[in-house]
Amino acid sequence: MPTGRETDPPIITKIDALIATLALSTTSLFVVFYTTIAYARDLATPEKIMNKKDVGLTLLDRDMKPYFTFYGAKNKNFIPIDQTPLNIRNAVIAIEDKDFYTHSGLSIKSIFRSAFSNLREGELAYGGSTLTQQLVKNTLLNNQKNFMRKFQEAVLAYEIEKKYNKEKILEMYLNSVYFGKSAYGIDEAAKSYFGKAPQELTLAEAAFLTGVLPTPSKFTTPEVSGANGRRDLVLEKMYEQKYISLSELEEAKKFELAFSKNGNGLSFAAPHFAEMVRQQLVQEYGEEYIANSGFRVRTTIDLQRQDFAQKAVAQHVAKLRRSNATNGAAVVLDPKTGEILALVGSVDWSDNIFGKVNITTSLRQPGSSFKPVVYAGAFEQRIITPATVLKDEPITYKLPQPYSPKDYDNKFRGHVLARRALANSLNIPAVEVGVKMGVPNIISTADSLGISTFQDSSRFGPAIALGAGEVKLLELTGAYAAFANNGEYNSPTGILEVFDKYNNNIYSYFPSPRFAVSPETSFLISSILSDNKARAEVFGSVLTISRPAAVKTGTSQDYRDSWTVGYTPSLAVGVWVGNNDNKRMSNVAGALGAAPIWKALMEEYLAGTPRENFSPPGGVLALRVCSNNGLVLKSPGSSGVGYSEYFIKGTEPTSACILPKPSPPPVLASSPSQESAPQPQNVGGPASVGQVPVSQVVN
Template sequence: MARARPASRSPRPRSPWRRRLVLLLKVLIGLAVLAFGALVIAVYIARSQLPSFESLKSSPNGQMIRVHAADGSVIVSMGPSFGEWLPYGQIPAVMRDATIAVEDRRFRSHIGVDPVGIARSVKVRFDRGHWTQGGSTITQQLARNVFLNNQKKFGRKFREGILAFALERKFSKDEILELYLNKVYYGGGAYGIDAASRKFFGHGADHLSLAEAAVIAGLVKAPSNYSPTADAEAAVGRAGVVLQTMAETGVISASEAADADVQGLKLAPEPRQNSVRYFTDWALPQLDTLIDETEAPLEVWTTLDLSMQRHADAAIRANTPAGAQGALVALDRDGAVKAMVGGKDYVSSIYNRATQAVRQPGSSFKLFVYLAALEAGHKPEDSIVDEPVTINGWTPRNDSRRNSGPVSLRTAFAYSLNTVAAKLGQEVGFTTVADMARRFGITTPVNTHPSMVLGTSETRVIDMTRAFASVASKGIAVTPYGITRVTSNGQTIYTHEVDRSHVLVAPYVAAEMTDLLQTAVNTGTGRAAQIGRPVAGKTGTTTASKDGWFLGFSSGITTGVWMGRDDARPIAGLHGGTAPARAWAAFMKPATADRPIEQFETQVTLPEWQLEPDEESYFGQPDNGQMMVDENGNPIESGMPQDVPTDAQTGDALPRPEADPSGTPSAAPAQQLNQDWIDRVTGRDPARDPRTREQVPPGRQPLQRDPARDRVPTDRYSSDRYQGDRYQGDRQDGRYQDGRPTQ
């Protein structure tokens, strides 16, 4: 009987978990394939959209503005700073090795993203509890710096990785490293190793030593923390880490690392934030209206004369009273700003008092009063009565508290008589005076109260300087400017053009005003501004000596000086004819030294000195140019001690004139005034003829004073004809004997 065959065993059913695992694995593989395919597609799309190597070299990381002085030297750089582009072969090997060692050891082997570096940074994160090092490669950092931002988000990191792969596909390792080293940010506004080398060490990156390369390479991690100018100790410590890493990777030996003297490195001195910044802070905002370029790097060429700027800075620092501030603006004859000082120290105060501060100009505002009067038909030799006057309840008075009767306009202006200015303002109209001020460039509001003739409306230094420059320009409007041209990528995109077509007053009015201004400097309140060549100018002092001004011109340069406290508190002894006039002279002497001496169309004519009541004008203490008024223009008592008059030559105190029982001071003693004194204050050589300023030939006598009138003849040559009673010939003839013309 046959044996029965055993029944076959049925296969054991598969575990459902195994089936699910296999299915999941297949799905993941499929997704990985799809993701890889998408990644490859994304990388090649990104690669196709990347700019060329040459385009990446020329594209800056922001707009750079370099400002040049008149001589072409760079005075300040704004925005990103870029040095010379160094090709890979010119980059020192120590700089390349230091960067790779500290930023991306596997740079030569990875494909743009380094999984090993990422894993290492993650491990350190878990070991220390916080992120201390990133896993970004040099290629990723380049992608972030050029195309992205520093946001720590997954989307940005993903795009960074795509761009890194694309960069590796399009450019060689050497090209990537060249781009990186020339574009990465090293702090202090410096982009690229050449800019960083020049900023910190004062030379180009093609001459970097090992120690210098270690310092610069160490900056990338935290430019602000490791900057040698901000924290030298931190910079040295970071450089030591870089050297140690280079030794570990074998690019240098341990002995080379030890010999690198990081401690002994000498840093380039930081550029001073000096008064030049007052000028650039004023000039650069004008670019918004001059040009439309907002991205390409700009080269801005300016009018600033560095030599004049240094003299201006020194003049303000040396002459401004303690606790006060000073400002200065100097304009060339076409309006070019040659120097600008907005305060004694830019570092401690960036407030530009030359262009931003509005202060009362005091008697310097009388420029517009007399311009209006001259335009209305008055002449410098016209007689006007200095007497008490009341206008709409306002009663001005002279600083001397005296009146002297009939005087010429020249005398009234030279000694800043307030009553005469008030009468002139009333005659021509206070609105006319205000219109004249606006015509000459005063941009701040000008009130039309009677007291406005004494400078109670606030103005800016640059506006007042502009007005005086327009007088010096024979009545043609002068507009201050600081930018001459702007270039971008070698192309000129803006060039300044001077407009000389706007006539403010007739030339003869400007000439007559110059006549008055030079008399004020030679014999009046502005004598401290004499510089050994023809000068025309005016002082200004406000109530209680809160502000002191001097504005004037000589040899084509017009300069305005202001001094005062920012809180407008009084400054004892401050007058326009003291510290401001001295600062003006201290600047103008060197500023005009290389310029030819220019004579004015009208030469100096002495005022009627025996009628002038202010003895302080004789003895070197200029009047304050303004009576004390309240906010409504009403007179008030100053309550401040008066300065003791001193002799102009010796500085010795001189007695004040005695007062009569009524309280009115008597006239100055006769012996205090004589022809010798007149010759001294005017700088006149008695051996020279006062009419022609020429040396008197032997055997001839210069023009003499009129003994009957006991004074120097006045108004001798305000025009081409002598207006006195003794000479009607051509003033350039020079033929005279015993004071009379010869045939």
């Protein structure tokens, strides 16, 4: 027989239901409160919403065009809604959220429809999300399918709808949604799939891009079956919702889609440069931080110059393969800022043996291309002038192992002036200058010019003047750039600006030049290295280009390295050719290996730019001197004997070069006094060249 206690369970059930309802309500309120507070900062600006989940590193060229990514970075380019074609906007709304302009972030119809489907399937398989909810899911939350995340999605969608108008929400969505093929946002999608800007998309192309949104991974290769089907589905929805006419529908369905083969739009140019920039950022911030940063870095690279340099190096190295040369490298700098405009680290990045090696930052012997550093130090310390007499004759330096330098052509020219010695790359005089300076002073000069590889002076002897020490192409080109910039050195840099994921500028590069050598010394070096007449004795016209340019070649021992480095006041270019494994080339000197590449780069980059000359600074004066001893030439009409030379004030010669007076005219027979005059000797030319103090010369 039933008792009164049998009626208790329904009472307990009601209490439990009440408690459960209160708990659920409390939990819901807590979730709403927590979500609103926790994500308040993330909703503050459109940039914070769109970019919160961005990671990795994106490199931009100097014109802000993305070309390289690391650590899974999203390649995005923002397009304002008023620049987004109407067909794209209408297509997205038609297929993804037809009630977009009437709901407040949530669509009750879609929620019930998806809830019914989920109950039927027994799991959260269907979304029913509005565009605003999709924006939240794509940019702010993870992809987990649970009721808590779904509730947070609804809360944040509602908050976004309160804060932003519909056009701004649609703009954020179109600039952040994933289209497949590593493309985020409509701009990159249009480029990745069709190789064009969004404004150039046809109706059919716009419909296709919208059609890939639900499952973009299926269309990474768009030629797969179903591509046209997705496009047609979007077109039909647009027609049903009166966004397009029947004729537009039929015409778009007939349109044949032509897909681009350029991948995700990134060129991945300058890989050695890109890796160098990445390493610099890692050194500054740490790799884990960079990997998760979402940084966008505007670099100094000029992609057009880079492309030309890459091709020029590759083409010439290909010609030199028969001479056992397999690799090349090049650096292009702006002397006034230190910005790296192009950098070819190796001839072929994809080469499995040496392709990944960045020769521009590797240690190689520069040969004679190091001589200007030695001469610059000697000029700076007033040890020599361009008119100093040096000896190009046999000599042996008494070292633990006797050292007898020889010139490249094994000739001896006797006494030569410093200008002639450097312009023609004579080895014996260069060693003489180096000995006058001393190894520590040479290393000090190199260090001031940004060459960091000579740490231990005890390792080097007189041969350091001939480039026996190892340097980096990037640093040596930077040193030459200082000569181009009137002695002011700018450390080579590859970074102009760094932006965080929210597009805040956190770093900007400003040149901070310092004087490595004086303007006077720089001018003397530039004057000699640009003297086509002076170097013609050895080089002919092989280094001459269409405008004034200072240039020096270098060849290491046994033809293991071929160098050419040169500049104008606004451009510095360094080139290397050789083998990574240090094998010998077959007689590939600097003038044959690296010089043709240098000339090609200089002529290409300087085309259409103003002609520039190297102008002497106020601390330099010009004097006519004798060609054989560098002393002041006082006799007029001495063509072929003297030339005009530059000196740092205070270093000009104090003695004069004396030429014999010209022979008197022949004596007339009718003049007795003239008949008895002594006959002149060596008529028509000087008998000898002597020297006396300038103060004793009578003009």
